[in-house]
Amino acid sequence: MSNSEKPDEPDANGVKPRSRGRARPNRRPRMEDVARLANVSPMTVSRALRYDSPVAEETRKRILKVIDEIGYVPDQIASGLSSQRSGFVAICLPSLNNSHFADTLSALNRRIAEHDLQVLIGHTDYRSDKEEKVVEAMLRRRPEAIVLTYDGHTPRTRALLQASGIPIIEIWEQPKDPLDHVVGFSNHAASYAITSRLIQDGYTRLAFLGEATDDGSRGAARREGFLQAVREAGLDDTRLLYAARAPITMSDGARAVAGLRETWPDTDAVFAVSDPCAFGMISECLRLGISVPDDLAIAGFGDFEIGRLSLPGLTTVGVDADAIGRKTGDLIIELRNAARAGDIIAAQHVDVPISILKRGSS
Amino acid sequence: MSNSEKPDEPDANGVKPRSRGRARPNRRPRMEDVARLANVSPMTVSRALRYDSPVAEETRKRILKVIDEIGYVPDQIASGLSSQRSGFVAICLPSLNNSHFADTLSALNRRIAEHDLQVLIGHTDYRSDKEEKVVEAMLRRRPEAIVLTYDGHTPRTRALLQASGIPIIEIWEQPKDPLDHVVGFSNHAASYAITSRLIQDGYTRLAFLGEATDDGSRGAARREGFLQAVREAGLDDTRLLYAARAPITMSDGARAVAGLRETWPDTDAVFAVSDPCAFGMISECLRLGISVPDDLAIAGFGDFEIGRLSLPGLTTVGVDADAIGRKTGDLIIELRNAARAGDIIAAQHVDVPISILKRGSS
DNA sequence: TATGGTCTTGTTATCGGTAACAGAAAGCAC
DNA sequence: GTGCTTTCTGTTACCGATAACAAGACCATA
Numbered sequence: 001m002s003n004s005e006k007p008d009e010p011d012a013n014g015v016k017p018r019s020r021g022r023a024r025p026n027r028r029p030r031m032e033d034v035a036r037l038a039n040v041s042p043m044t045v046s047r048a049l050r051y052d053s054p055v056a057e058e059t060r061k062r063i064l065k066v067i068d069e070i071g072y073v074p075d076q077i078a079s080g081l082s083s084q085r086s087g088f089v090a091i092c093l094p095s096l097n098n099s100h101f102a103d104t105l106s107a108l109n110r111r112i113a114e115h116d117l118q119v120l121i122g123h124t125d126y127r128s129d130k131e132e133k134v135v136e137a138m139l140r141r142r143p144e145a146i147v148l149t150y151d152g153h154t155p156r157t158r159a160l161l162q163a164s165g166i167p168i169i170e171i172w173e174q175p176k177d178p179l180d181h182v183v184g185f186s187n188h189a190a191s192y193a194i195t196s197r198l199i200q201d202g203y204t205r206l207a208f209l210g211e212a213t214d215d216g217s218r219g220a221a222r223r224e225g226f227l228q229a230v231r232e233a234g235l236d237d238t239r240l241l242y243a244a245r246a247p248i249t250m251s252d253g254a255r256a257v258a259g260l261r262e263t264w265p266d267t268d269a270v271f272a273v274s275d276p277c278a279f280g281m282i283s284e285c286l287r288l289g290i291s292v293p294d295d296l297a298i299a300g301f302g303d304f305e306i307g308r309l310s311l312p313g314l315t316t317v318g319v320d321a322d323a324i325g326r327k328t329g330d331l332i333i334e335l336r337n338a339a340r341a342g343d344i345i346a347a348q349h350v351d352v353p354i355s356i357l358k359r360g361s362s
Numbered sequence: 363m364s365n366s367e368k369p370d371e372p373d374a375n376g377v378k379p380r381s382r383g384r385a386r387p388n389r390r391p392r393m394e395d396v397a398r399l400a401n402v403s404p405m406t407v408s409r410a411l412r413y414d415s416p417v418a419e420e421t422r423k424r425i426l427k428v429i430d431e432i433g434y435v436p437d438q439i440a441s442g443l444s445s446q447r448s449g450f451v452a453i454c455l456p457s458l459n460n461s462h463f464a465d466t467l468s469a470l471n472r473r474i475a476e477h478d479l480q481v482l483i484g485h486t487d488y489r490s491d492k493e494e495k496v497v498e499a500m501l502r503r504r505p506e507a508i509v510l511t512y513d514g515h516t517p518r519t520r521a522l523l524q525a526s527g528i529p530i531i532e533i534w535e536q537p538k539d540p541l542d543h544v545v546g547f548s549n550h551a552a553s554y555a556i557t558s559r560l561i562q563d564g565y566t567r568l569a570f571l572g573e574a575t576d577d578g579s580r581g582a583a584r585r586e587g588f589l590q591a592v593r594e595a596g597l598d599d600t601r602l603l604y605a606a607r608a609p610i611t612m613s614d615g616a617r618a619v620a621g622l623r624e625t626w627p628d629t630d631a632v633f634a635v636s637d638p639c640a641f642g643m644i645s646e647c648l649r650l651g652i653s654v655p656d657d658l659a660i661a662g663f664g665d666f667e668i669g670r671l672s673l674p675g676l677t678t679v680g681v682d683a684d685a686i687g688r689k690t691g692d693l694i695i696e697l698r699n700a701a702r703a704g705d706i707i708a709a710q711h712v713d714v715p716i717s718i719l720k721r722g723s724s
Numbered sequence: 725t726a727t728g729g730t731c732t733t734g735t736t737a738t739c740g741g742t743a744a745c746a747g748a749a750a751g752c753a754c
Numbered sequence: 755g756t757g758c759t760t761t762c763t764g765t766t767a768c769c770g771a772t773a774a775c776a777a778g779a780c781c782a783t784a
Contacts, residue, residue, distance in 0.1 A: 028527070030770060041734050046772060054731060071525050076502040077448060078770030080439045081739050096468045102459045106485060109458075118499065121483055123471065137480065140438040163433050165390070309671055392740060403764050408742060416762060440740035443769050 029072045038066045049074060080142070089117050089332055090143035092134050094126040094151060099305065101149075103321035104171065104328075108147070111329025115336075117144065124151075132157045139164055145332045150175040150184075151217070167335045171324055173218065174349075181335075183328045183350040187218050190317045190354040191225025194299055195271055197356050199233045203269035203297055206230055207239035209256050209281070210273040211248045219273050222301060226271050239264050248273060253280025257288065268297060269362065275300035275307040275316055282310055282361060297362035312360025323352050391434045400428045411436060442504070451479050451694055452505035454496050456488040456513060461667065463511075465683035466533065466690075470509070473691025477698075479506065486513075494519045501526055507694045512537040512546075513579070529697045533686055535580065536711075543697075545690045545712040549580050552679045552716045553587025556661055557633055559718050561595045565631035565659055568592055569601035571618050571643070572635040573610045581635050584663060588633055601626050610635060615642025619650065630659060631724065637662035637669045637678055644672055644723060659724040674722025685714050 035042040040059060047053035048063040055063075066072070080086045089112050093101045109119050120141060122134035132154045138146060139160060146166055150173040153161075161168050161179055168180035175182070198206060208226045211219045223240070230237045241260055243252040253272060260267055272278035278300030285292050292298055292312055300307055300316040307314030327350050338345045397404040402421060409415035410425040417425075428434070442448045451474050455463045471481050482503060484496035494516045500508060501522060508528055512535040515523075523530050523541055530542035537544070560568060570588045573581045585602070592599045603622055605614040615634060622629060634640035640662030647654050654660055654674060662669055662678040669676030689712050700707045 032770080042770090043735080043772075044733060047733085054733090056732060059732080071522075073498075073501050073522075073526070075443075075504060075770055077439055077442045077504055078739090079772070081437075081443050081741085082770075082772040084739070084772095086439060096458075096471075097461060097464045099459055099461070102464060106458045109483070109485065118503070119483060121471075121481060123468065136435075139435050141480070142437060142439055160433075160435075164435070305667065306671065309668065394740080404740090405742075405765080406763060409763085416760095418762060421762085437740055440769090441742070443771085444740075444742040446742095446769070 029070050031072075031074070033070065034063065034066050034072050037070065038063045084142075086142045086144060087117055088120045088141055088143040089145045089147065090120045090122065090138040090141070091147040092122045092124055092131060092138070092149070094124050094149055096121070096123050100302070100319065100321040104325040107322040107325025108329045109325075111326055112332060115333055117332070126151065128152050128154050128157065132160075135160055139166075142166075144336060145169060147171055147328055147332075148179075149173065150178075153179070167332070169328055169331060171328055172319075178347065178349075181331060181348045181350075183324055183331060183352060185319060185352045185354050187221035188225040188228075190319075191222040191271070191301070192229045193225075193354070194301070194315075194317050194356050195226045195229035196233075197358070198269050198271065198297065198299060198362060199229060199235065201297075201362065203362075204235055205239070205264070205266050205268045206235060207241055207260060207264060207267045207270045208273075209241045209243060209248075209253065209260075209270055209277060211245060212242040213245040222273050239267060241270075243277070248277045250276045250280035250283070253277030254284035255280075257281055257284040257290070261290075268295075269293075269299070270296065271299045271301075273301060275302045275304040275314060278314055278316070278361075279304075279306045279310050282312070282314065293360070293362050299362050303357055307359070310361075315359045315362040316357050318355040318357045320352060320355070327352060391432050393434075393436070395432065396425065396428050396434050399432070400425045446504075448504045448506060449479055450482045450503055450505040451507045451509065452482045452484065452500040452503065453509040454484045454486055454493060454500070454511070456486050456511055458483070458485050462664070462681065462683040466687040469684040469687025470691045471687075473688055474694060477695055479694075488513065490514050490516050490519065494522075497522055501528075504528075506698060507531060509533055509690055509694075510541075511535065512540075515541070529694070531690055531693060533690055534681075540709065540711075543693060543710045543712075545686055545693060545714060547681060547714045547716050549583035550587040550590075552681075553584040553633070553663070554591045555587075555716070556663070556677075556679050556718050557588045557591035558595075559720070560631045560633065560659065560661060560724060561591060561597070563659075563724065565724075566597055567601070567626070567628055567630045568597060569603055569622060569626060569629045569632045570635070571603045571605060571610075571615065571622075571632055571639060573607060574604040575607040584635050601629060603632075605639070610639045612638045612642035612645070615639030616646035617642075619643055619646040619652070623652075631655075631661070632658065633661045633663075635663060637664045637666040637676060640676055640678070640723075641668045641672050644674070644676065655722070655724050661724050665719055669721070672723075677721045677724040678719050680717040680719045682714060682716070689714060 031042045031045050035045045038045065040063065044055060044059065045063055048055045048060045076087060091105065091108065093105065095101060105119070105121070112119065120138060120143060122138060124131040124134055128151070135146070135157050143166060146161065147169045148171070150170045158179060169183055170178055170181070171183045174184045174186055195206065208223055210223050227237050241256055243256045253276065260270065270281065272281060278298050281298050282292055285296060290296055298314065300314050303316050303318035307316050331348060331350060335345060393404045393407050397407045400407065402425065406417060406421065407425055410417045410422045438449060453467060453470065455467065457463060467481070467483070474481065482500060482505060484500060486493040486496055490513065497519050505528060508523065509531045510533070512532045520541060531545055532540055532543070533545045536546045536548055557568065570585055572585050589599050603618055605618045615638065618639070622632065632643065634643060640660050643660050644654055647658060652658055660676065662676050665678050665680035669678050693710055693712060697707060
């Protein structure tokens, strides 16, 4: 009507005169602009942009043409507010530099991206107070699901999450007291499995190398799995070696070798609580001229890169990080469909199988 | 006033009767609910939640108390729509399973989280068509900055980005033709530096191992840096070895050793285009009884984990991935402050220094 | 020709906040 | 007491989309 100052801007402004409120300088085009140029109502434009709505083919084409011409990009913030669906899935991870978590994240991302969902990442640095802050920030974004690793939550985190009414999925570890859904594996069962494999392969004097402060979590579960397998086979269940406080490192593993040779010199196999310390043991054995696996077999947990590169290769428990991500994604989609259909779904518990990776060290 | 059906829900509904529009069942509390209970206007609640607005201390306390009691969580979607600030920074990475990118991401995240910004991650799988899709999805979220690695963009990606009016930052690589800001290092200069170091250490017959299809990008820049150093020192600049098409792998490196010994048997040092293929060369040399570095010195590029674990350790170019993330974050904050102050800022170019990591292999 | 269904499009009223402005109250100098 | 800041709070009008309902056009059927 009366804006001719920007000839290259196809009539994008000029809606109603606004005596008050905010100025609208040279804004991006809105749906209304598209509507005007295509000679339809904004609602029809909105419908033309979705698969599910009925719009005459010819109308849709005309609208898409206008959209392309003026370079309209829909505003998902406005869309989210109006539809009350943010299109986000929040995921809180302890660290982004961990290749296992990166695998999980990337599989999850791939899965949910197919359904036009985006991930919102937070990282907690393995600290539950930071997790609380991250969860709070996430909730402000109204995600459609929240994915967390379990490593203990603060009471406030639990309260916030449970009051949110948003589906919660704890992954990797299986908490004793889950908040809602779980996608993970049992550390106990995995340790039992690899220990059984060692026994089956003929080892009879087995030791466990763990962390001194394995308070209730992973470490303890792995030790218990080891012990159960050893006991069921009628073997000596006293060879428990504790090195340092969590998290245990390569050098802790290296140092542990001496203690082992001193206390139980006839030990023929060690199951170490994680790959890095198992690798430390292997290196130290090489240095001392102890042959692996002939003098001493060594197994680890986690299938870290280091175990693949070591010589000999490290026998270990492989966790399918990718599968955790995929299954979490599947669960989210399933919950979403159910919610749309109005169904109420009980807390799901998805088990992710682990595998025993037998390599040269046993 | 008149809703007593849900005694546990503190008066959250009951605004106006709505004959039309959407139903509001048992919704989350809104700002208006807080306002009513604290006896102020919604605007005052909004102000009480920010640091910068003037609210009487007593009023703010009362409001925060109500917020805590009813468990109100602000809706950042609505906030974003109204304020036209999404609070997002978008970052597109080729892969999340790359520890360098993970470091960059994590540093960037740390930096911008201090300013109440959240990262929005997309991953492109090293494919520019996927990048286009990801960028489109990002733009719908109206991020306050977009961070990308450079690896070639489609024309449409370039157009979308440039029309968006959002600050764009390309990181890691320095494109010849940047879209906007850049935070990265020069592959040419880095290669020149490590080659010079080899020369300075006394090596005189240097070869380069690269990819056959290093079309314009990293590989070529590294080769040119190598050549410049060799030429300036007056040495033989013909020893260029090409193995396989990008990306070059460990086994390509291993295979290249034979060719090298055949064509230029007196070569005393190799600069390989990346760590994995350099590692492959080291392994092959060990197998063949070629002593590293006495018979042949080897250097790589990138400071991958594998170069740290190899024996001997791999001399390489270290890129400070963390610094890239930090500086990108700093730049974003700076641009943001400038934009608020109404300043217009020219395209920035931030250089990230690399380092030469001399280890046992040279 | 009246009736009912399907397909397509428009109208209205929000979603839950915040920008911009206005105005009241309080403090201060003269 | 007047005029001028400064501090605090309220009012109004949006931000840019979509849910829910309504209604017109068109067709087939009875």
